[in-house]
Amino acid sequence: MKSLIWHSNGSIELINKDIPEIQDEQDAIVKVQLSTICTSDLHIINGFVPQAKPETILGHEFVGEIVKTGKKVRGLKIGDRVAANCETFCGECFYCQKGFINNCENGGWELGCKIDGCHAEYIRVPYADKGLNLLPNNVSYEDALFVGDILSSGYFGAEMLNIQKNDTIAIIGSGPVGLCAMICAKYLGAKCIIAIDIDNSRLETAKKEGLANYIFNPELSDIEKEIKQITNNHGVDGVIECAGTKDSFELSWKIARANSVIGVVAMYEDDQILPLPKMYGKNLTFKTGGVDAIHCDELIKLISEKKISTNFLISKKFPLSKIEDAYKEFAQKNCLKIALYPD
Secondary structure: OEEEEEOOOOOEEEEEOOOOOOOOOOOEEEEEEEEEOOHHHHHHHOOOOOOOOOOOEOOOEEEEEEEEEOOOOOOOOOOOEEEEOOOEOOOOOHHHHOOOHHHOOOOEOOEOOOEOOOOEOEEEEOOHHHHEEEOOOOOOHHHHOOHHHHHHHHHHHHHHOOOOOOOEEEEEOOOHHHHHHHHHHHHOOOOEEEEEOOOHHHHHHHHHOOOOOEEEOOOOOOHHHHHHHHOOOOOEEEEEEOOOOHHHHHHHHHOEEEEEEEEEOOOOOOOOOOOHHHHOOOOOEEEEOOOOOOOHHHHHHHHHOOOOOOHHHEEEEEEHHHHHHHHHHHHOOOOOEEEEEOO
16 A cells, blocks of 8 residues: 655655554554644654654544454444544543543554554554544545544643633634634634734634634734733733744743633744743743543534534645655645545
């Protein structure tokens, strides 16, 4: 089967590999119908994910059809249409029992990182009953493509803030995760959403899709001044940091009002510093970490009920045979998200 692997020198290569087989009785084999590229895949290639293993098939964001199941898989059968969680998790260990599936003692972020991922024609999914979610008939593969990763990440960030009705929320970064965070913050009750990004086209997308009440480019506006005017000099009720730069991290605590929460879902390439003396008295709470994508069924239900949609994020499509070109397009930020389909 066609498979995209990465090498330790930072290059990628489309090669032929054997179709995966069941290795554990809780596995399922899925025929990939659509997959997409994530910024995390670029982080892996660029050497910023220490646990990632070279020569592994990349990719962790996909939907598809089950073609084989292990003997202990109970809730799924051959022919089922499924969306995949970006994490593999057993559901039984200390962390899984608390809902912290990103820290599963037997799994975690493995697909496309530690074990072969979805940028191939087929993929083996461990703990299939946990990590695969059934799709209703009225939810297409395109509808559900982002459920298990960036939509879950957006929900994770919004949920961190404990959003109250009439809250004003700032979201730094209007890329795919930031836009999903806006969708989720709005669904959870935010009255006013402020989108911040240095890319005007992405800001315009947030405005066009009705996800942001205000859009600001920090290279063109004094963000702190603008937010003080909007919030009666208080600052925003919560911040979701999705950009992942030194400047965006610093901006997150500067624009937050006292006693608010900052949810950090961005992945950084460098260490960030909390300047505690400067922040003293603001009584801020920082929450951060890899997404615990435990709400996939709920998000699929919201999509099925037409309460949320992420289809607008698909701005380009490529066949799997052209995936190397797709990676170049994505790395150059010439699109929001790319849908990769079988040849």
